[in-house]
Each structure stands twice: as structure tokens, then as C-alpha cells.
Amino acid sequence: MLQSLEQMNRRFKKWLWLLVIVGLVASLPVVVQRVQTEQTSKNVEFVFDYRDLVDISVYKPNPAAYINEQLDRLKEAGVQSMAMFESSLQEMKSARRIVLYNSNDAALLHNKVANPNENYTYLLFQSQEDERELSPLIEKTFIQLGINVRLWKFDGKNGLVIETPIESALMKSMPQDPIAMKQLRDKGFNIVPRLSDSSLYNQKQTEELLKMYDAIGVTRILFDGESVKGFNDDVEMNSLTAFADLLNKHGIGIAAIEGLKAPQKGFNKLAYLTKYNVARIHSIAEAESFNDPKVLGDRLALASKDRNIRMFYLNATVKRDVTKSEIVDSVENLIHSMQEPGQGLAKIKHDGFEFGQAKPFQIEDAGWQRYAKAVAVVGGVALIALLISYFVPYVMLLVFIVGLVGAAGLFAMHSSLLEQVLALGVAVSAPSIAMVLAIRRIEMSAIDSSLGSRLSRSVMLFVRTVLLSLIAVPYVIAFLNNITYSLVLTQFRGVSLLHLAPLALTALYVFLYRGESVFKEAKRWLMMPFTLLWVVGFGVAAIGGYYYLSRTGNAGNVSSLEQMFRYLLENTFGVRPRNKEFLFAHPLLLVGAFIAFRYRIGQFLLIAAAMGQLSMVDTFAHIHTPVIISAIRTGLGLGLGLIIGVIGILVWYVIERCWDAWRPKLKQ
DSSP: OHHHHHHHHHHHHHHHHHHHHHHHHHHHHHHHHHHHHHTSOOEEEEEEEHHHHHHHHTTSSSHHHHHHHHHHHHHHHTOOEEEEEOBOHHHHHHTTSEEEEEHHHHHHHTTOOOOTTOOOEEEEESSHHHHHHHHHHHHHHHHHTTOOEEEEEETTEEEEEESSOHHHHTTOOBSOOHHHHHHHHHTTOEEEEEEOOOSOOOHHHHHHHHHHHHHTTOOEEEEOSSBOTTSTTHHHHOHHHHHHHHHHHTTOEEEEETTOSSOOBTHHHHHHHTTTOEEEEEEEOGGGTTSOHHHHHHHHHHHHHHSOOOEEEEOOOEEEETTTTEEEESHHHHHHHHHOTTSHHHHHHHTTOEESSOOOOOOOOOTTHHHHHHHHHHHHHHHHHHHHHTTSGGGHHHHHHHHHHHHHHHHHHOHHHHHHHHHHHHHHHHHHHHHHHHHHHHHHSOOOOOHHHHHHHHHHHHHHHHHHHTTHHHHHHHHTOOHHHHTTSSOOOOHHHHHHHHHHHHHHHHHHSSSSOHHHHHHHHHHSOOOHHHHHHHHHHHHHHHHHHHTSSSOOOOOHHHHHHHHHHHHHHSSOOOHIIIIIIHHHHHHHHHHHTTOGGGGGHHHHHHHHHHHHHHHHHOTTSOHHHHHHHHHHHHHHHHHHHHHHHHHHHHHHHHHHHHHHHHHO
């Protein structure tokens, strides 16, 4: 019964391969439109945190002159925009626009005894301009909060009494400082407001605010805190939809902050409602702003080219320099990083970007894509069924049929989950099948000891294996061709499984599927004596596996030496190939195949070599990286890996010849 099922499945295998090819062809136009989308946003915008500049100025002998000077220098260095937080009494105090007192301090100013039943906030304006611009703003804010405000004068200066404790008054947020905003605009800076969700959402006030932003040329808003404006009141007031309508009305987009531990609450919904008028922003944190300018400059260039970053947020701070016996700031260091020769702005411009206000991607999503993806779904299910057939031959058709039914059901319930499941399944299947067929090809070949024949067969096997693995790439791109992946609003899950499954399946095939039957091979391995060599081997494999997994994903750490090597590769080739591909896995596939064509034990090297095949597919699964960059990275890895692999083969052949010559003498 099982034998007849196996024969029937073998007859249908070629038809499944045909479906895989059809699905591959259907995926290619989707890949083209993905590339077209990635070419539509080329503006890169540098944003500096204005609040940091104000905070630094406190440590300077002439704060106002310092701010004015640094603004000119930042503008000249290439900073186009200034981020402005919502204002507060604390910020106005730091900017020396107001002076604050509590009730006790105010009573002392008047040589009176403080009223024990009063705990208010007293403020004085430093100049008539400060009073003219800030007084209406402060009064309006606190009156809307139900807090009484009245006039106060002292020593010829006008002020206000805010009938709430100073600790509470300092926490209330107001629109951006109009005086600072005018100063920044006069110097040619664009404004990037930072909005919080700290107060009750008010549609009328928000509309007035966005109307003002629109009038001064604001095109993008950055949110402050763990949620976007309107999130906390969305259930009761449908405020996210109302806020999105205002953003769309005034043509204002939002910015997605890269690297947050958790996405800002409500951001994905707001992004959807604004038709993904979103730009990704990468931050240089305050603690990082003193880093080596070359390192920072390289980081800026890589982020724009490799991760679709279109905005950079520069933070600055101060530190105590004991060698100079003074407090220094990091503004100068940030300017150097931007102007670093061959890095920073120069490298970004060299890579084809322009400088200006960041623009969203114009999504190329033709109506026919849904039909192309439907064909790709069939091909993807067929490829997964083919993988299973190499391990359990008689269930191939059943898996294919069940897979199609499951895909249809999953599409009806959760289409994005279907895309992720199929993308992961195809990403695992193609390199696994490629490695299985490589092992089969070696098993069916005759034992050979000649250099030329083995070298040519090894190279051909390498090319064939690579092409089979890359079948997954158009499928993965097609399944994950959604702007939410490019903006990292949605992430491709299952990266750890992708890095493990092809290795495990290749090992399974090498150990159990090269003999008469799986059961006999399993029994043979189980009956082998367990020696100290096995213990050492398992230990080495475990350590290697742990190190390998620790380096996967975005959290892996690299040494300073490896970091220098990465910079060398980047500066030499323009795009850095993956070290594990061209230095290890690709050469190991070539050398392992060369050895296995004479000594079958060489096939065990192919287990680790599978790492290179899955790594190529994983490169394209980083959807926030442009397809062209991933293609160049993969091509460089293959080319360099082929060269190093051929050199490795020649070295091994010399060792072989020496061994063949010395072995008879050693036996004597």
C-alpha cells in the first residue's frame, strides 16, 4: 500500500515542480513593483533635538549667544529640521523666558508672611516679548484645564498667578514655544513637532494646532511617550480616526521610531488611517553622541541605504571632561560625524539620496497583484509539499491538498498570518530541498580522485544548489510585499526557525536517509559505542550552535575587530556581504562537495554548509532592506565565497596528494 502511494506521488512530483515554477513566474512582477516602491522616497532629513540645545546652554556663560551660534553651525553642517517638544513652564524657565516662584517665595518677595492655605504658582516674564507671546498661551492652557489664572506684578515686571501647586503646573503641556519656533524658522529650519497623549483629546484644539503647523510648513509629526496622540481616548471618542482625518486634511504625516522596545500604542492604526504617510526615523541617543565620529558617520550612511531610514534624530548632551576641567557638549562631535569625509552626508549623497523633508513611499500595488499572489500561494504550498516528500514520500499529494485547503481557510480568517506562514514555509523549504538534492547528487556519483573532474562537479553542484535555494526569494518578497513590513510596523516572525530548520533537515538526511532505510540507519547510529570522542563532538556542536544562534537577528553583538572588518568590506564594495556566507558556508559547500566526491564522509560538512543557503534567503526576508541591496549583498557573498572555496579546494588537494604520497611510507 505504502509502496503504491509512493509511486503515485513520484509520478505527480513533476507536476508540483511545474506549479512551483508557475508560482515563481507569478511572483516576479510583484518583486518588480516592490523595487519600484523602494525608489519613490529618496529624501533624507536630519532632525536635531532643540530641547537638548536649550538644556546644554544652561552650562554656558552666555546661553542665548550659545544657542544662536550652534543653530548656525548645525544648519551649515546639514541639519534641516528642529524637533520641538510640547512646551511647559519648566522648558520656558530653562530658556530663561520666565521665573517661577511658589507661594512662600512670592510672599518673601513682598516681605509678607505666606498664607498657610495657599499653594499657588507665581511666574514673572523676563521681557515684554516673552509676555506678549507666552501669556496668552499659558492662560489659555490652564483655563481650559479648569485652573484659575490672574495677573501679578512685581518689581515693574508683569506676571501671572496660576492657582495650582508649582509641582502640578510644571507637568502641564502646551503647544510649542512660539518665540523659539519663530527663531528657528527665521534661521531656515523646518519644524518637527513632538506631540504627547498626556491630556484629554480635544478635536477643536487639535485642529487649531494642525492648522498652525500646516501654515509654517510642518510635514511630519513625531510622537513623545508610549502612545500616539488620541490613543487613550480612542475607545470613548474615536479620537484616532478624528486625529487621522485632521492629519490627512493638512497633509501631515507621522514618523516611526526605529528600535523601540515596544511600538507606540495606536501607531499602526494611525499609520493605516493616514494611508501610510510614514517615514522611519533612526535616533542617535544622548549617550551615543560622544562616540567616534567615523563610527557615527558610517552608521548614518548604512541606515539610510540598508534600512530605508529617511529621518535621523540627533540628541546631544554634556559630560564632565576631567582632562580639561570643564563641562563639554557633544554638538561638535555630531557635526563632525555628519561631515566625516567619505561617511555621513557625503556617503548618503553618494548613495543617490537627496537632503530635504522626508517623504513617504508611493506604494506600487496594482490590482493584478492579488491574482499573482494567489498563484504564488499554490506554488508555495507545492514547494512545502515537495520538501516533505523527500522525507515521507507517500504523503506528498495529501500534504499538498490539505495545504491548499488550510491556506484558503487561513486567508479567510487572517490573511497576514497566511502570508507569514507561507513565507516561512517557503524560506525553509527551498534551501532544505537544495541541500537534499546536493547530497543525492553526490551519492549517485562515482568515486573520483582527479582534480579537474571533482573541481568542475563541485562548482556545478554549488551553482545548482544556490539556484534552487534562491527559488524562495521571489516567493518571500511576494508574500511579504506590504508597506507595513517595509516600515517595520509588522515584522516577519520565525527567524530562529529559519536559521535552524534547514540545518536540522540537512543533518537528518545525511544521518538517516543515505542507507537502505531510515530505520536501519537509525539503528546503526544508536548501536554505535558512545565514546569520549562523541562527547567532545557533541560539546563542540552545542557551543557552535549557541554561538550561531546568538549571532542571528538584530541583537547579535560583534567584536571591535569584526566591526573594523565590516567597515573595510563596506568601504571596499559599497555593500557588505555576510561574513558567514563568503568566509564559511559557501566555501565549505565547495570544499565539502569536493571531498565527498572521493570520500563520502565529506557529506557531513554539508550540514554546516546549509547555513549559507538559508542565510541568502534570510537576507531577502529583511523586508526593510531594499531588494537591490539584498541582491548585491548576496551576489558579493556568492562571488567571494566561490573564490575562497576554490582556493580551499586547491589547498585540500595539495594535502590529499601529500597524504597519498606519504601513506605507503607510513605503513612500512
